[in-house]
Amino acid sequence: MNxxxxxxxxxxxxxxxxxxxxxxxxxxxxxxFGGWEIYHIKGSPADPDRLYASQTSSxxxxxxxxxxxxxxxxxxxxxxxxxxxEPGTHQWYDGTxxxxxxxxxxxxxxxxxxxxxxxxGVEDAALFRSTDGGHTWRELAGLRGHGSGxxxxxxxxGMCLHTILLDPxxxxxxxxxxxAAGAFRSDDAGASWQPINRGLKSEYIPDPTxxxxxxxxxxAMHPSRPQVLFxxxxxxxxRSDDAGASWxxxxxxxxxxxxxVIEVHAHEPExxxxxxxxSDTEHYPPDGRLRVYRSRTGGNEWEPxxxxxxxxxxxxxxxxxxxxxxxxxxxxxxxxTTGGQVYASxxxxxxxxxxxxxxxxxxxxxxxxxx
Amino acid sequence: MIRIILPxxxxxxxxxxxxxxxxxxxxxxxxAVLDALExxxxxxxxxxxxxxxxxxxxxxxxxxxxxDLSLEPPDAPLPEAVAAGTEPLLIVAAISxx
Numbered sequence: 104m105n106x107x108x109x110x111x112x113x114x115x116x117x118x119x120x121x122x123x124x125x126x127x128x129x130x131x132x133x134x135x136f137g138g139w140e141i142y143h144i145k146g147s148p149a150d151p152d153r154l155y156a157s158q159t160s161s162x163x164x165x166x167x168x169x170x171x172x173x174x175x176x177x178x179x180x181x182x183x184x185x186x187x188x189e190p191g192t193h194q195w196y197d198g199t200x201x202x203x204x205x206x207x208x209x210x211x212x213x214x215x216x217x218x219x220x221x222x223x224g225v226e227d228a229a230l231f232r233s234t235d236g237g238h239t240w241r242e243l244a245g246l247r248g249h250g251s252g253x254x255x256x257x258x259x260x261g262m263c264l265h266t267i268l269l270d271p272x273x274x275x276x277x278x279x280x281x282x283a284a285g286a287f288r289s290d291d292a293g294a295s296w297q298p299i300n301r302g303l304k305s306e307y308i309p310d311p312t313x314x315x316x317x318x319x320x321x322x323a324m325h326p327s328r329p330q331v332l333f334x335x336x337x338x339x340x341x342r343s344d345d346a347g348a349s350w351x352x353x354x355x356x357x358x359x360x361x362x363x364v365i366e367v368h369a370h371e372p373e374x375x376x377x378x379x380x381x382s383d384t385e386h387y388p389p390d391g392r393l394r395v396y397r398s399r400t401g402g403n404e405w406e407p408x409x410x411x412x413x414x415x416x417x418x419x420x421x422x423x424x425x426x427x428x429x430x431x432x433x434x435x436x437x438x439x440t441t442g443g444q445v446y447a448s449x450x451x452x453x454x455x456x457x458x459x460x461x462x463x464x465x466x467x468x469x470x471x472x473x474x
Numbered sequence: 475m476i477r478i479i480l481p482x483x484x485x486x487x488x489x490x491x492x493x494x495x496x497x498x499x500x501x502x503x504x505x506a507v508l509d510a511l512e513x514x515x516x517x518x519x520x521x522x523x524x525x526x527x528x529x530x531x532x533x534x535x536x537x538x539x540x541x542d543l544s545l546e547p548p549d550a551p552l553p554e555a556v557a558a559g560t561e562p563l564l565i566v567a568a569i570s571x572x
Binding site for chain 1 (some may be wrong): 481482483484486487516517519520521522524525526531533534567568
């Protein structure tokens with residue numbers, strides 16, 4: 104294959120969008136797994152035709168699908184996600200203790216080097232790893248077991264582990280983020296973890312600068328500088344230059360620093376993208392205008408990108424896993440909305456066009472590049 | 475021979491037809507039927523019963539002979555007509571939105 108493959112998870116199925124390197128004409132395949140929630144689909148960097156998909160349902164629970172031919176055919180892999188040992192308790196919304204209970208897989212992160220190894224971030228928050236192509240799963244229990252687990256609490260969408268970043272230089276280092284616990288780092292391949300939330304400030308917890316309890320929505324990194332992290336928090340856009348040891352705010356001139364997605368340009372590690380959302384109760388763009396904001400300075404100075412995006416009466420949301428970039432030049436940027444549109448830019452955000460307009464509500468967008 | 479009617483979502487998942495027929499060794503109980511069903515269709519493990527607790531998932535119901543059997547103990551005998559194969563066991567997705 105030559106070109107771009109966009110993997111879209113929605114509330115009612117998966118869709119695969121393909122185009123050549125011109126990125127003008129798109130073919131739409133799907134729905135795959137129609138009627139099921141597809142929280143996330145992602146391809147293996149080591150074998151791009153190996154895809155993993157999280158298929159879930161409030162009725163029928165979790166199914167884990169995998170494909171070995173780029174999404175043309177699928178087979179169910181393993182769906183037994185069992186917490187190690189006594190699961191213990193976390194906080195419920197009302198502050199009472201509640202036992203850990205597996206609900207669904209939010210995010211799948213295939214290994215950079217081994218197509219058989221894949222990580223799963225789940226609700227209730229925990230990290231699992233499979234080393235046999237998704238057939239069996241084992242919890243990396245040091246995360247929940249490091250001590251603060253009983254203080255974690257669910258965000259509005261549930262207590263989910265939604266972000267997994269694998270360091271491209273140091274194979275023993277990885278990052279995860281949980282709503283609402285915060286960000287964590289492991290330097291020993293997931294055996295042990297430390298919270299990395301210094302500098303975050305969240306007014307919705309009793310101690311706004313507490314070690315855990317922050318509702319981190321998304322973390323991004325550029326592979327050339329894995330010690331530099333960017334975060335979209337519940338409120339605030341943040342940056343760390345020391346692998347998460349400390350964070351500082353880079354919201355700058357954004358019209359709202361609430362939002363879900365954050366992404367980094369494929370070739371410019373200081374170029375960032377966010378989609379400001381009005382507030383935590385008003386999950387739509389400010390002024391009914393859908394605008395991506397781009398910073399070419401690593402934060403603080405942001406410019407609105409609106410060409411091709413609806414600029415009136417637009418009240419969709421862009422969820423945390425629903426933005427991605429390709430690695431062509433110029434860099435392509437993609438995002439999906441709760442209104443079912445998937446927008447693409449083939450000029451690093453200067454202009455946008457919808458690939459599809461009327462899908463079910465989009466949960467996730469991933470991009471594979473075949474130059 | 476036990477007859478089982480799956481909800482459409484699980485038929486698709488299991489690549490099964492409208493009605494599944496299974497031989498069940500021993501007394502026909504919910505547990506025995508579901509064990510046999512999952513043995514024939516491993517992809518259904520975890521979709522009708524919780525993977526860890528083996529309890530019926532809250533939004534899945536069992537009907538047969540115009541009765542709701544969802545709250546019957548898993549080892550209680552199914553109705554004679556189900557055990558004899560004259561009536562199917564219906565596995566139903568609860569009406570709860572979606």
